[in-house]
Amino acid sequence: MTLQVADSYKIEIGPISQQHFDWLKGREYSGWIVFADENTVEDCLPLIEAYLPEDTPIIVAPEGELNKNLETCRELWEAMFEAGVGRRWCAICLGGGVLEDMSGFVASTYKRGIDFLQIPTTLLSMVDSSVGGKLGIDFNNVKNSIGVFNDPSGVWIDPMFLKTLPAREIRSGYGEIVKHALIADSGQWDQVKGITDLEAVDWSSIIPPSVNIKREVVLEDPFEKGLRKSLNFGHTIGHAIESYWLETEDRLFHGEAVAAGMMMESWLSTKLESLSGEDLKEITTYLLEIYGHQSVPESAFEQLLTLMRQDKKNEDSRINFTLLSAPGSARVNATAEPEMIVEALKWYNGLG
Numbered sequence: 001m002t003l004q005v006a007d008s009y010k011i012e013i014g015p016i017s018q019q020h021f022d023w024l025k026g027r028e029y030s031g032w033i034v035f036a037d038e039n040t041v042e043d044c045l046p047l048i049e050a051y052l053p054e055d056t057p058i059i060v061a062p063e064g065e066l067n068k069n070l071e072t073c074r075e076l077w078e079a080m081f082e083a084g085v086g087r088r089w090c091a092i093c094l095g096g097g098v099l100e101d102m103s104g105f106v107a108s109t110y111k112r113g114i115d116f117l118q119i120p121t122t123l124l125s126m127v128d129s130s131v132g133g134k135l136g137i138d139f140n141n142v143k144n145s146i147g148v149f150n151d152p153s154g155v156w157i158d159p160m161f162l163k164t165l166p167a168r169e170i171r172s173g174y175g176e177i178v179k180h181a182l183i184a185d186s187g188q189w190d191q192v193k194g195i196t197d198l199e200a201v202d203w204s205s206i207i208p209p210s211v212n213i214k215r216e217v218v219l220e221d222p223f224e225k226g227l228r229k230s231l232n233f234g235h236t237i238g239h240a241i242e243s244y245w246l247e248t249e250d251r252l253f254h255g256e257a258v259a260a261g262m263m264m265e266s267w268l269s270t271k272l273e274s275l276s277g278e279d280l281k282e283i284t285t286y287l288l289e290i291y292g293h294q295s296v297p298e299s300a301f302e303q304l305l306t307l308m309r310q311d312k313k314n315e316d317s318r319i320n321f322t323l324l325s326a327p328g329s330a331r332v333n334a335t336a337e338p339e340m341i342v343e344a345l346k347w348y349n350g351l352g
């Protein structure tokens with residue numbers, strides 16, 4: 001399946017084949033270089049290695065969010081110089097959101113920018129981070145605070161890579177699929193809410209509509225002036241919970257925190273928007289079944305509110321939310337008073 005992103009590039013979803021690489025050859029680059037991380041070089045590179053010239057330089061970055069920083073960029077830029085990468089080369093970025101964001105940024109700034117192709121290998125990067133042209137790294141303890149908007153030359157999404165992805169990573173990325181359905185596509189929500197066993201999912205049918213939702217949202221609002229904020233559903237409270245748990249022993253994965261955030265923001269949607277109690281029940285029952293419940297200590301409420309106030313999506317001192325008026329329909333730029341957010345946290349705790 002091919003999705004065109006404006007007139008600039010295509011997202012191909014389906015098995016990667018010789019045809020893909022023939023297309024790349026047709027672009028007549030002076031050379032190709034591969035970026036991978038220490039896991040994808042082992043688990044994913046062998047699946048496409050046969051299509052690459054034997055002398056293709058492979059640059060391996062350390063894995064994980066903690067390495068999504070300037071020091072790693074420096075190492076990647078140095079490795080590019082060492083490999084003799086010139087302006088007419090193409091970088092093939094093979095990895096999850098961390099590697100894709102960072103190597104895309106590195107490619108976009110090397111010698112004022114070379115072309116790059118994204119081959120996402122996690123569920124999150126397939127349906128979310130590889131669509132929309134946002135690239136960058138964490139800096140000064142602020143996530144994604146240095147970066148650029150820049151489109152790749154193409155995105156190739158092949159679910160075969162998911163076979164080696166740990167189950168908890170799959171479940172985490174799946175949160176974005178649920179989110180896309182809830183903000184924009186009630187038909188997909190009807191399909192998604194029937195999925196209970198993530199190990200038995202046919203990803204080739206679930207991924208394309210989800211990618212398409214993200215594509216349509218970013219096409220309408222490439223620079224995040226309004227509609228793109230709908231992608232923030234579940235993330236105002238979710239990010240705060242994710243940051244809070246970073247400082248504790250048991251880390252929560254992004255999608256797990258966002259699932260809790262989506263439950264609470266759905267509750268807010270019944271208070272501040274027109275989401276029905278029935279829909280709220282259906283959403284929470286489903287998310288609890290997939291993600292379970294994580295009690296939030298009352299002693300953390302103040303800190304969570306402080307974290308929400310710092311959210312970069314706020315335009316003034318009020319806390320910005322995307323809420324649902326119904327499954328499949330979102331409203332951006334809603335706000336809620338701190339007392340009501342605390343009520344949402346208490347309501348969520350009561351579900352456990």
Ligand SMILES: NC(=O)c1ccc[n+]([C@@H]2O[C@H](COP(=O)([O-])OP(=O)(O)OC[C@H]3O[C@@H](n4cnc5c(N)ncnc54)[C@H](O)[C@@H]3O)[C@@H](O)[C@H]2O)c1
Pocket residue numbers: 037038039040043044063064065068095096097098099101121122123124125128129130131132133134135143144161162163164165166169173
């Ligand atoms: N650019 C955007 O619009 C956007 C949107 C959402 C998230 N993000 C970013 O995405 C990042 C998170 O991405 P992620 O969840 O993909 O995490 P990740 O890139 O850290 O990957 C998760 C783990 O899985 C490993 N891995 C990747 N593919 C694998 C495979 N096929 N088999 C086995 N192991 C594999 C990785 O090495 C890593 O250890 C965050 O930094 C976030 O800021 C960006």
Ligand SMILES: [Zn+2]
Pocket residue numbers: 176235254258
């Ligand atoms: Zn997210």
